[in-house]
Amino acid sequence: MNIKNKPLWFNQFYPLLYKQFLLFKTNRIISAIRLLSPIISLLIYILIFVSLDKKANTVITPYSTESYPSESFPTGFKSPCCSYVIGYSFDQGLGRVHGNGKGIGGVVDSDHLNKLVLDGELIMQRVANSLDLTIGTDVVPVPLEFRTNQTDLVEKGGSNGVPTYFATLYFYRLNDSMIFYNLLYNGTSPRTNPLVTAISYHGENRMEIKAIAYATSIQIAIEREFLSVFAKQDVDLSVNSRKAPTILSWDKLQKTVQSKVTSEVVQSVKALVMIFVFLGQTFPTIVFLSTRVEETGSNMRAYLRTSGVYDEVYILVWLIDGMIGHLWNTLVIMVIGYTCPGLDFVYKCNPLILFSVLMVYGFTIYSFTLFFSSFISTLKSSVILSVLSFTLGLFSVLVFCLFSIASPILYMPGFRIVGIVTTILPFTNIAKVLGDIQLITAPMPFWYGLFDTGLKYHQENFTARTFFHWEYDGDFSDYPTCFESICFMLLSGLVSLFLCWYLDKVVEGAHGGKQSPLFLFDKKYWKPSTKEYDLENISSLRGTVADSHQDPDIVQEATNVNLDNIKNYALVIRNLVKSYNGKTPAVDGLNLSSEKGKILCLLGPNGSGKTTTINCLTQQTTPNLGYALVCGYNAHTQSQCTSKIIGYTPQFDVHWPHLSARQHLAIMYLIKRTNPLLAIDDEVESILKDIRLTSVADNPVCTYSGGMARRLSVGLALIGNPKIIILDEPTTGIDSSNRQYIWRLIKSMKSDRLILLTTHSMEEAENADKIAIMQTGKLIAVGTPIHLKTRYSKGYTLKLVTKDPVTVGNMVNSSTFNPTLTEEKVSNSTHTTPDIELIYSIENMDTVSNLLQYLFEHPDSTQIQEWSLDGTKILDVYLKLIPKHQK
Numbered sequence: 031m032n033i034k035n036k037p038l039w040f041n042q043f044y045p046l047l048y049k050q051f052l053l054f055k056t057n058r059i060i061s062a063i064r065l066l067s068p069i070i071s072l073l074i075y076i077l078i079f080v081s082l083d084k085k086a087n088t089v090i091t092p093y094s095t096e097s098y099p100s101e102s103f104p105t106g107f108k109s110p111c112c113s114y115v116i117g118y119s120f121d122q123g124l125g126r127v128h129g130n131g132k133g134i135g136g137v138v139d140s141d142h143l144n145k146l147v148l149d150g151e152l153i154m155q156r157v158a159n160s161l162d163l164t165i166g167t168d169v170v171p172v173p174l175e176f177r178t179n180q181t182d183l184v185e186k187g188g189s190n191g192v193p194t195y196f197a198t199l200y201f202y203r204l205n206d207s208m209i210f211y212n213l214l215y216n217g218t219s220p221r222t223n224p225l226v227t228a229i230s231y232h233g234e235n236r237m238e239i240k241a242i243a244y245a246t247s248i249q250i251a252i253e254r255e256f257l258s259v260f261a262k263q264d265v266d267l268s269v270n271s272r273k274a275p276t277i278l279s280w281d282k283l284q285k286t287v288q289s290k291v292t293s294e295v296v297q298s299v300k301a302l303v304m305i306f307v308f309l310g311q312t313f314p315t316i317v318f319l320s321t322r323v324e325e326t327g328s329n330m331r332a333y334l335r336t337s338g339v340y341d342e343v344y345i346l347v348w349l350i351d352g353m354i355g356h357l358w359n360t361l362v363i364m365v366i367g368y369t370c371p372g373l374d375f376v377y378k379c380n381p382l383i384l385f386s387v388l389m390v391y392g393f394t395i396y397s398f399t400l401f402f403s404s405f406i407s408t409l410k411s412s413v414i415l416s417v418l419s420f421t422l423g424l425f426s427v428l429v430f431c432l433f434s435i436a437s438p439i440l441y442m443p444g445f446r447i448v449g450i451v452t453t454i455l456p457f458t459n460i461a462k463v464l465g466d467i468q469l470i471t472a473p474m475p476f477w478y479g480l481f482d483t484g485l486k487y488h489q490e491n492f493t494a495r496t497f498f499h500w501e502y503d504g505d506f507s508d509y510p511t512c513f514e515s516i517c518f519m520l521l522s523g524l525v526s527l528f529l530c531w532y533l534d535k536v537v538e539g540a541h542g543g544k545q546s547p548l549f550l551f552d553k554k555y556w557k558p559s560t561k562e563y564d565l566e567n568i569s570s571l572r573g574t575v576a577d578s579h580q581d582p583d584i585v586q587e588a589t590n591v592n593l594d595n596i597k598n599y600a601l602v603i604r605n606l607v608k609s610y611n612g613k614t615p616a617v618d619g620l621n622l623s624s625e626k627g628k629i630l631c632l633l634g635p636n637g638s639g640k641t642t643t644i645n646c647l648t649q650q651t652t653p654n655l656g657y658a659l660v661c662g663y664n665a666h667t668q669s670q671c672t673s674k675i676i677g678y679t680p681q682f683d684v685h686w687p688h689l690s691a692r693q694h695l696a697i698m699y700l701i702k703r704t705n706p707l708l709a710i711d712d713e714v715e716s717i718l719k720d721i722r723l724t725s726v727a728d729n730p731v732c733t734y735s736g737g738m739a740r741r742l743s744v745g746l747a748l749i750g751n752p753k754i755i756i757l758d759e760p761t762t763g764i765d766s767s768n769r770q771y772i773w774r775l776i777k778s779m780k781s782d783r784l785i786l787l788t789t790h791s792m793e794e795a796e797n798a799d800k801i802a803i804m805q806t807g808k809l810i811a812v813g814t815p816i817h818l819k820t821r822y823s824k825g826y827t828l829k830l831v832t833k834d835p836v837t838v839g840n841m842v843n844s845s846t847f848n849p850t851l852t853e854e855k856v857s858n859s860t861h862t863t864p865d866i867e868l869i870y871s872i873e874n875m876d877t878v879s880n881l882l883q884y885l886f887e888h889p890d891s892t893q894i895q896e897w898s899l900d901g902t903k904i905l906d907v908y909l910k911l912i913p914k915h916q917k
C-alpha cells in the first residue's frame with residue numbers, strides 16, 4: 031500500500047477512492063442494487079415485450095400446412111342418384127349474345143373487331159365428357175327460378191322435390207374482358223356415397239376434403255375447356271399438389287383478432303421502454319443517497335474535515351463514485367439494447383449521442399443528489415426525498431414518453447413556467463429528452479394521431495442532425511432541441527455541484543464550520559497563510575478578563591502568554607466565544623493555554639462547553655469571537671495546517687460499520703500521511719497493538735463491542751504522529767483494565783506533544799498535568815491538580831471507628847489541635863453494640879500527624895478499633911466548585 035510522494039490533492043483522492051471502493055465491496059446489498067438495477071429493469075421490460083411480441087407475431091393462417099393431393103373423380107364415379115347432378119346456368123345478359131340463355135358470353139375486341147363467342151352448352155358438354163358424366167342426367171341446366179338462392183339449391187333442393195345438385199355453376203360476364211364463374215358444391219353429399227365414405231384422409235373421415243377434391247375436378251375441367259376454347263386447341267391442364275384451404279375454426283379466428291390487438295399493445299409497450307431506462311438509470315441514485323446520508327449523518331463528514339480532507343476532493347470523490355456506477359449502468363443499457371429485442375431506440379440512436387445524453391444525465395443527477403445530501407442527515411428524510419423525486423421523475427417520463435408528440439405544448443407561451451421547471455430539474459429534463467428520442471425512433475402509438483403539434487417525427491434514426499435540429503410545421507420554435515436540453519442539464523448539474531460545495535462551507539450544520547457568504551471574494555480564502563505564529567492578524571495575545579473576575583488563576587491564565595514564550599505553548603485559546611443560533615453562549619470568553627508535553631484535562635458538568643471548545647479547535651464549528659492557536663496556527667483561518675497536526679477522537683464514535691479496524695487506520699493514515707516514506711503497514715500494526723485490537727483487526731467494526739469501537743477511535747487519533755491529540759471523553763464505555771491501559775498509553779504519548787482531553791471521571795483527571803474546570807461556558811478554575819487541591823482543599827479527613835464514641839470524642843477534644851467533627855454515623859449495626867464512625871476534618875498534614883501521635887499515646891486509645899486518613903481528591907475540588915457556581 032505504499033505510494034510515492036504525490037501532490038496533496040492526490041494524497042487525499044487516493045485514500046478516499048480507496049474508501050469508496052471498500053464501502054462498495056463490503057456493502058453487498060447496496061452494491062448489488064446499484065449494479066443490477068439497469069439489468070433487472072430492462073429484463074422486466076424485455077420479458078413483457080417479448081411475451082407480447084410473440085403473441086402479436088404468432089402467424090395464425092387460415093390455411094393448413096398440409097398438402098392435399100389433387101384428385102380426379104374416382105374411377106367408375108357415376109352419379110348414383112340425383113344428388114350428384116351438376117347444375118349450370120349462364121348470365122342472361124351474356125347468354126342473350128348467343129341466344130336463349132344458352133351462351134355464357136362473349137368478348138368484343140374493339141381493336142380487331144374479333145368477336146369471341148363462347149358457347150355455354152358446348153363447354154358444359156365438354157366438361158361432362160371430361161368428367162365422364164352424362165348430359166341430361168348428371169349435368170343439367172339449373173331452373174331459372176332457383177338461381178336467386180344458390181345455397182338452397184345445393185343444400186335443400188331435394189326436400190322441395192327439386193333435384194339436389196352436387197354442384198351448381200353460374201357464369202357471369204363481369205366486363206368486356208372478364209368472365210367470372212361461381213361454383214357451389216355440396217360438402218356433405220359425398221357422405222351418402224359409399225364410394226366416398228370409404229376414403230379417409232390421413233386417418234380422418236374428412237368428407238369436406240373429398241367434396242373439395244370433386245369440386246376441384248369440376249373446376250379443372252371447366253377451366254381446361256375455357257382455355258381450350260380460347261386457345262382454339264385442346265389443352266392438357268395438369269394439376270399439381272398444393273395447399274388446400276381448410277376451414278378457419280372459431281378459436282383460431284379469435285386468436286387472429288387477439289394477435290391484431292396485441293400488436294397495438296406491443297406498440298404501446300415500446301412507448302414505455304424509456305420508463306424502464308429511466309428506472310434503471312435513476313434507481314441507483316436512491317441507494318447512493320442513502321449511503322452518503324449514512325456517512326454524513328454519522329458525523330463522518332465532519333470527522334474527515336477535521337482530519338484535513340478538502341471539501342472539493344471529498345465531493346468529487348463521491349461524484350466519481352456515482353459516475354463510475356452510472357457508466358456501468360449506461361454501458362449495460364447500450365449492450366442490452368444492441369443484443370436484445372425491444373430496445374430499438376438504442377441502435378437507432380447515434381451511439382455517441384446516446385452515450386453522451388445518458389452520461390450527462392448521470393452527472394446531473396449525482397450532482398443533484400450530492401447537493402440534497404448536504405441538507406439531509408437522517409436516512410428517513412433521504413428516503414422521503416428520494417421517493418418524492420423519483421415519483422416526479424417517473425410521472426414525467428410517463429407523460430413525456432406516452433405523449434412525446436405533445437411535449438412542445440409545454441414550451442408554448444401559456445405554459446412557459448412548466449417548460450422552465452422541466453428544463454431545470456434533471457428528472458423532468460431527461461424525461462423530455464428520452465421522449466424526443468422515443469418520438470423519433472419508436473413506432474407511433476395509435477394515440478399520437480390525436481395530437482398534431484407540428485413536430486416532425488417521421489425520421490427513423492436519431493442522428494446527430496436530429497440531436498441539434500428540430501423541424502417544425504407550426505409555432506414551436508421555443509421547443510428546445512435535444513442538444514439545448516442536454517446543455518441545460520449539464521448547466522444545472524454544474525450549478526448544483528457548486529451549490530453543494532458552497533452551502534457546505536457557508537451554512538453551519540452538522541458538517542462543519544461557517545464561512546462568510548462572501549468568502550469567495552476574500553483573498554485569504556484563495557491564499558491562506560501557512561506561516562507559523564503569523565500573529566499580525568491577532569488582536570492581542572492577552573486575554574480579556576471581566577473586571578469583576580478577580581480569581582488570580584483565571585487572570586494568570588489569560589495573561590501568561592507573550593511574544594517571548596509563545597513558542598513554548600502548543601495551545602493558546604483567547605477570548606473564545608461561541609453561541610449557537612444567538613442563544614446564551616456555549617463557550618463564553620474562554621482563555622486557556624498549555625505547553626507541549628502535558629495532559630490538559632477539561633472538566634465540567636454536562637453542557638458546560640467542553641465539546642464546543644474542542645469543536646472550535648477541530649473546525650467543526652466557527653467561533654463568534656476570539657481565536658485558538660494550535661502549535662502556532664490559527665485553528666479557524668489555517669485549518670489545513672492545523673488538521674495535519676491534530677489527532678482527534680470525537681465524543682461519539684464515527685466509523686464505517688462495514689470496514690475493519692485495519693482498513694480504518696489505513697485510510698486515515700493515507701489521508702493524514704505526513705511522511706510518505708513511512709511504511710503504512712508498520713504504523714497500522716503498531717497502533718493496532720497499542721489499542722489492543724490486533725486479534726480483531728480484520729473484522730468489520732459493526733461486530734465490535736462499544737469499548738472496542740472506542741479504542742479504535744482513540745487509535746485513529748494517534749495516526750500520523752500528531753502534535754496535539756484531542757480526546758473527547760476517550761474512555762467512555764471502556765472496561766477498567768483497558769481504561770488503565772489506555773491511560774498508560776496516553777501518558778506514554780505526551781512527551782513531545784499536547785494531549786487535550788475531556789472526561790467525567792475525576793479519578794482519570796488525577797492523571798492530568800493541568801485541569802481546567804468549566805461551567806456554563808466559562809472557566810471557573812484552572813491549574814495543576816496539586817494546585818487545585820491545595821487551593822480548594824478541605825484538608826484531610828480522619829475517620830475513627832469505635833464502639834464508645836463518647837470516650838473517643840472526649841479524647842480527641844482533650845487534644846489541643848481542635849479538629850472539626852464533620853460527621854458521626856453508624857457503620858455496623860449488626861452487633862449488639864454498633865460501630866460508630868467519627869469523621870474529622872483537619873487542615874494540614876502537621877496537625878494530622880501530631881493528633882495521631884497524641885491519640886495513640888493516650889490510655890484510652892484502645893477504644894479506637896479502626897482508623898483511616900484520606901487526602902483531598904479532584905472530585906472534592908470539583909464538588910466544592912460546581913455547587914457553588916450553580917447557585
Ligand SMILES: Nc1ncnc2c1ncn2[C@@H]1O[C@H](COP(=O)(O)OP(=O)(O)OP(=O)(O)O)[C@@H](O)[C@H]1O
Pocket residue numbers: 610611616634635636637638639640641642643681
Ligand atoms: N450544534 C449545537 N446547536 C445548538 N446548541 C448546541 C450545539 N452543540 C452544543 N450546543 C449547546 O451548547 C452547550 C454546550 O454544549 P457542549 O456539548 O459543548 O457541552 P459539554 O460540556 O461538552 O457537555 P457534555 O459533557 O454533555 O458532553 C449546551 O447547552 C448545548 O445544548
